Amino acid sequence: MKTIINTYYWNNYRCSYTYNTNEILTDERVALVLLHPIGVGLSGVFWHRFIHAWFNRGLPYPIYNPDLLGCGLSDMPPLAYYPEDWAAQLKDFIENNVKKPVVLVVQGALFPVAIKLLQNSPNWIKGVVLSGPPAWRTMTEASNPLQQKLVWNLFFNSLAGKAFYQYARRREFLKSFSTRQLFAKAEDVDNEWLDFLEKGAMNINSRYAVFSFLAGFWRENYGEAITSISQPTLVVFGEQASSIGREGKIESPDERLENYLQHLSNGQGVKISGRNVLPYESTEEFVTVVENFVKSLS
Template sequence: MIISLGHLMMISSLNSYTWNNFNCAYTIHQSEGTTENDLALVLIHPIGVGLSGVFWHRFAETWFKSGQQYTLYNPDLLGCGKSDMPPVCYYPEDWAKQLKYFIETVVKKSVILVVQGALFPVAIRLIQNPPQPNYIKGLALSGPPAWRIMTEPAKPVQQKLLWNLLFNSPVGLGNAFYRYARRRQFLQSFSVRQLFEKSEMVDDEWLDFLQKGATNLNSRYAVFSFLAGFWRQDYSEAIKSIHQPTLVVFGEKASSISKEGKIESPDERLELYLKYLPNGQACKISGRNVMPYESPDEFVSVLANFVKNNQFF
C-alpha cells in the first residue's frame, strides 16, 4: 500500500512469519526512496478491545511526513490483529519471546523499541532476554503505567479467579462481556473517559478499526489476559537495570484506570521514572494516554529528537 504524504510517499507492506507454529503478521513502513540503514524502530502496540498494530498508522504517516528516514517495523502481537489468536492466557514473557524471534530473524539490525502504555513489561522482559546479538539500543515509552502499578504485583489467586470464573468461564460470561465491550457505544465511552484528552479525537476512524479488530471473538484472550493482570509484577529492579537510553513521554493530562495509579500526577509519575531509569529522559506533550494517535506531530517531534541526539550504534 502506498500513501501520499504531500510530496512524499509512505510504502507499507503486510508480511508474516512463523513462530512456534503460529502465523504472525507485521507491517513494514518505509518512505519512498529510503536508503537502507543500520537502525530501525520496532513498534509495540497496546492491548485492548480491537487494538493491534493498526494503532500506529497515524504515527507512521506523521513520521515520514516529517522527513524521517528510519524504517518502522510494526508487528501484530500473538492474539491480535492479523496474527493467530490461540485461546490461551498471555504473559509479557510470551510476547517478549515472539518479539525476540521477530527481531533476530526478520529485522536483523539495531532497533529502538517504541512502546505504548502498559506493554512496557513486554519490553522489560525482552531486554532481560534480548535477541542475539543484542540489537536493542534504545527505548521510547509512550504513557507507561503509573510507577506504583509497575512496582506492586497483582495477587496470583485473584488473577486465577478472574481468569477462570469470568474471562474463561465455561458458562460463557467472558464471551458475553466481550460482545458488550466491543459495541461502538461502549468503545466510544471508554475512549473518551480513559484514553483521550479531547473527545473529538475519538472519531469514526478510531472506532472503526477497534470494531473491525474485535470481530474475531478469539481476540478476547489477549484482552482478558491484560484485564486479569497477568502483566502485573514488581519491575522496579528490572527497570533500574535498563542501561539503554530511554525516552519516557507522558500526556499533560495523563491518567490511570486503576485506583493505585490515580494518586500520581503526571509530574510525579515523570519524576519517579527519571529517578529509577539509569539513562532516562522524559517530557510531557499534549494529550492523555495515547499520544502517538492523539498527538502524533508532537510525539514524532520528541521521538525524532531523541533518535538524533543519542548514539545508537
Template sequence: MISQQKTVSPTHFYNWKNYRCAYEVDNPTQSTREGIPLLLIHPIGVGLSRQFWQRFSSEWYKQGRRNPIYNPDLLGCGESDMPHVAYTPSDWAEQLQHFLNTVVQKPVILVVQGALFPVAIELVQKEPSNLIAGLVLAGPPGWAIITKKTPQWQDKLIWNLLDSPLGNAFYRYARREKFLRDFSTRQLFDSADAVDAEWINTLQQGAAKSDSRHAVFSFLAGFWRKNYSQAIASIKQPTLVVVGETASNISKEGKQEKPDERLADYLACLPNGRGIKIPGRNVLPYESTAEFVEALAPFINDIS
C-alpha cells in the same frame, strides 16, 4: 482531528512456535541513509492491534524522517494467530525476540505504548545482545502500578471468570460503538472530539474476530502486574519517557498521581533516562501524533 493518509503497507508473515504472526514494515527509501529502525509494540485492548500505529507512521514520514518502521501484531491480535491461551508479557517478549533475530536482524529502538511496557522490559532481559539500542515509553503506567505485584491466584481467578460464557458476553458488549466511545472518552483521550470515527471503526474491525478476546482477557486478568522496579533500574539503554499533560490511571493505585510525579519516578529509576511532557492523555501516538513525533525525533537522532 484530521486523519493522516498513509499508503497501506503489505502484510508479511513469519512463524513462531508453529503460530503464524503478522507484521508490516515501512521503509521509504533505499537510496539515502535510513537511520536506526523503530520496532513498535502496540497496546492490548478491545480491537487494538498494530493498526494503532498507522497515524504515527504517517506523521513520522510526513515530517521527513526516514527510519524503517517494523510494526508487528502480537500473538492474539490483528492478523496474527489467536490461540486460546492466557498470554503473559514473557510470551509476547519471546515472540518479539524471535522477530528481532529472524526478521529484523539489526539494532532497533523499541517504541512501546502504555501498559505494554512490561513486554519491553521482558524483551530487554531476554535479548542481552546489541539488538536493542534504546526505548521510547509512550504514556507508561503509573509508578505505583508498574511496581506492584498482584497475587497469582487473583490473576488466575480473573482469567477463569473472563474465560467463560459470561466473559464472551462481555466481549460482545464491549465491542459496541457506545461502549468503545464512552470508555475511550473516560479513560484514554484528553478530548472527546479526538475519539473520532477512524478510532471507533478501527477498534470494531479489530474486535470482529471473537478469538481476539483471549489477549484482552489476559491483559485484564493482570498477568502483566509485577514489581518491575529492579528490572527498570537495570535497563542500560537510553530511554525516553513521554507523558501526557493530562495523563491518568485506570487502576486505583495510581489515581492520585500527577503526570510530573510519574515522570520524576521513572527518571529517578532509569539509569539512562530522559523525559518530556506533551499535550494529550494516555494514547499520545494517536491523539497527539505530531507532538509525539517531534518529541521522539531528537532522541532517535542522538542514537542514530
C-alpha cells in the same frame, strides 16, 4: 511511503507485521519496532497515524509494526498470554526479520513486555521510547498469581467472559470508555478510531489477549528490572495523563515522570499535550520527540 505486509511463523503460529520505509536502501539506518497496546480491537493499526506522520517528514528510519499474537492479523489461539510470551515473539521477530538492533517504541502497559525483551535480548535494543507507561506504583506492585488464575478460569475463560466481550466491543461502549479513560478531548474519539476498534474486535478470539491484560498477568514488581535498564530511555507523558484505576488519583503527570527518571539510569523525559494515547491523539508532537531521540542515538 512504502508499506509491505509480511508474515512469519513463531511457535507454529502465523504472525503479521508491516514494514514501512521512505527509501529502498535503509540498511544503515536504525529501525523502529512499535509495540501496540492491548485492548478491545487494538493491534498494530493503532500506530497508523504515527507511521504516516513519520514518513511525511521524510525521515529515513524504517519502521517495523508487528501484530502481537492474539491481535490484528496474527493468529489468535485461545491462550492466557503473559509478557514473557509476547517478548519471546518479539525476540524471534527482531533476530530473524529485522536482523539488527532497534529502537523500541512502546505504548502504555506494554512496558512489561519491553522489560522482558530487554532482559532476554539487551544487545538487540539500542534505545527505548515509553509512551504513557503505567504509574510507578502500578509497575512495582505485584498482583496475586492465584487470584489472577481464578479470575481467568471463573470469568474470562468462560461463557460469561465471552458475553462480556460481546458487550465491550459495541461502538457505544468503545466510545464511552475511550472518552473517559484514554483521550484528553472527547471530540478526538472520532469515527476513524471507533471504526478500527470495531473491526479489530470482530473476531471473538481477540478477547483472549484483552482478557489476559485485564486478568493482570502482566502485573509484578518491575522496580529492580527498570533500574537495571542501561539503554537510553525516553519517557513521554501527556499533560493530562491518568491511570485506569485508583493509582491515577495519587500521581500527577509530573510525579509519574519524576518517579521514572529517578529509577532509570539513562533516562530522559518530556510532557506533551494529550492524555493516554499520545501517538494517536497528539501525533505530530509525539513524532517530534521520538525523532529527536532517535537522532540522538545516531
